[in-house]
Amino acid sequence: MTLGRLNHVGVATPSIERSVETYRTLLGATVIGVPFDLPAQGVRVCFVDAPNTQIELIEPLDDASPIAGFLRKNPAGGQHHLCFEVADIHAAIADLTGNGATVLGEPRIGAHGTPIVFVHPRDMGGLLVELMEESKDH
């Protein structure tokens, strides 16, 4: 595997609406997507575009969401994960596990409609890293 593009930075927030307003007012974000639910993951997400990558704002859909647990520890919100693109999710998983790393569960479809998987933070210096198969559309 070769380190791919940083597709997005995942940022947990108690309120996508308030965060969008912050990014718009304070940082001058202008390209902001429409929020949508990912019920299988218990979250609502919204992408804010920077010129070279995206911020994925993530709000819990309910108290059982993994993001709800994150917000109990960080009530204001904060950086949650980094998502890098890979050419082939299964090849990436084989590379990682061959090098002794643990991936969390089976690949599933992520916010951009392609397969994703998370790497255990204990293998990545405390960072939660998401790997996302590149879209074949671009």
Add this chain to the structure above:
Amino acid sequence: MTLGRLNHVGVATPSIERSVETYRTLLGATVIGVPFDLPAQGVRVCFVDAPNTQIELIEPLDDASPIAGFLRKNPAGGQHHLCFEVADIHAAIADLTGNGATVLGEPRIGAHGTPIVFVHPRDMGGLLVELMEESKDH
């Protein structure tokens, strides 16, 4: 201000050497800078390139470093800040303070040799955001 490029993601680590090995072995990073000290900020840093942005690995130089405090709470390391580029640091500061946000101290020279400033996390949904004046070299 218009939201600029994500110049880098700052990642705190107890050991740049071990983190470099992790990014190289597990994620396939190939373009990795030479670590260097920023004594005025109490840190040693090393840039790992992704195709569209950089990871800034940050290790404390001593126990008084702000990164040492971060590592006491997160011993394995973790995401520390996001750095966005701005055209003019003084104009950015004027925009932020005009909108009621707090910047932490005066601009100083950052790891890429241009002026930087940090925005208070309470204004940015718990995120520590660094603004970095673009290099005039590119």
